[in-house]
Amino acid sequence: MTELTDLAVLAQGYNPGIIPNFDAPWMPSLQNVGGMIMATAIVALGIVLILGAVLWGAGxxxxxxxxxxxxxxxxxxxxxxxxxxxxxxxxxxxxxGVPLFA
Structure with missing residues (x-):
């Protein structure tokens, strides 16, 4: 019977009380690497879009x-x-549900 009550608690929305903490010492490094990867992807997409436009125009x-x-x-x-x-x-x-830009 305890399994059914456990499922009922989960169905009601169990909150373990854990919230994200962005104060870890490695977070600035990870954010920096993530920003570099995103910037690289944006530049690469810009080049791809230019090449696609040139290919379309040539065709x-x-x-x-x-x-x-x-x-x-x-x-x-x-x-x-x-x-x-x-x-x-x-x-x-x-x-x-984490406000990244608050």
Whole structure:
């Protein structure tokens, strides 16, 4: 019977009382590395988007439908990647309920 009462407590929303603490000595280093990775990804996506636009333009000017389609795909996927990277902090804050920018 204790298993059923345990499940009832879990179903009501058990709060263990643990809250995130960002005062750990390694947190600034991790945040710095995370920022570097995000900045690198943003620059790489910028390059990919420029290359996709050049490929699309070359396909348009040269009447190459394959290059045109490939360029549009690169632009589409690059834009979706930029959206995901740009909203990563908001997604984490929303999913965890931790106010990252308070």
């Amino acid at each position: 348009k000017l040269g009447a190459g439908p394959n290059a045109q389609g490939a360029g549009l795909k690169v632009l589409l996927y690059g834009t979706l990647g930029a959206i995901v990277i740009g909203s990563a902090g908001g997604i984490v804050a929303w999913a965890t």
